[in-house]
Amino acid sequence: MENNAFFWDDIECQKLIMEATKRAMLQSPRTKHRKSTVGTLFAVGGMDSTNGATRIENYALRTNMWTPVANMNGWRLQFRVAVLDDKLHVGGGRDGLKTLNTEERYNPQTKTWRVMPPVSTHRHGLGVAELEGPMYAIVKRKQE
Structure with missing residues (x-):
């Protein structure tokens, strides 16, 4: 996904990708068990x-x-x-x-x-x- 231009054209997608790649953020509200x-x-x-x-x-x-x-x-x-x-x-x-x-x-x-x-x-x-x-x-x- 990091190399796909489709995702990098959208600022919100960029933020989500950056969040997902940071190990400390893996326990965010978006990644905890529902x-x-x-x-x-x-x-x-x-x-x-x-x-x-x-x-x-x-x-x-x-x-x-x-x-x-x-x-x-x-x-x-x-x-x-x-x-x-x-x-x-x-x-x-x-x-x-x-x-x-x-x-x-x-x-x-x-x-x-x-x-x-x-x-x-x-x-x-x-x-x-x-x-x-x-x-x-x-x-x-x-x-x-």
Whole structure:
């Protein structure tokens, strides 16, 4: 790249090439491992032949393998999942015909479940997300 005129015609490319060739700069924010290359991806629930599955699996990017890690306390459909404080929060959904307000939390570090206080509203089919601390529920309003 150092000898390619295409790269040297752009001042920003020149800066990046100079940064890359300096040994001390190899630990810059551009060269450190990103979370996506060192973390895991969790898959929660799903469907089996008769009802909602209870299993949680994780995918290790480095080994390219899925591994079962835990089971929820009971099966549920159309539930919500969010990560808050490095723990998986699973709640709501349905257990067949009944809409749930139950909440449970999985700690991947200790591999333990904790039953949390129930939420005030029974809901299924909603989305949730964490943003700078709090967890937000996204509910589609009925058209009037």
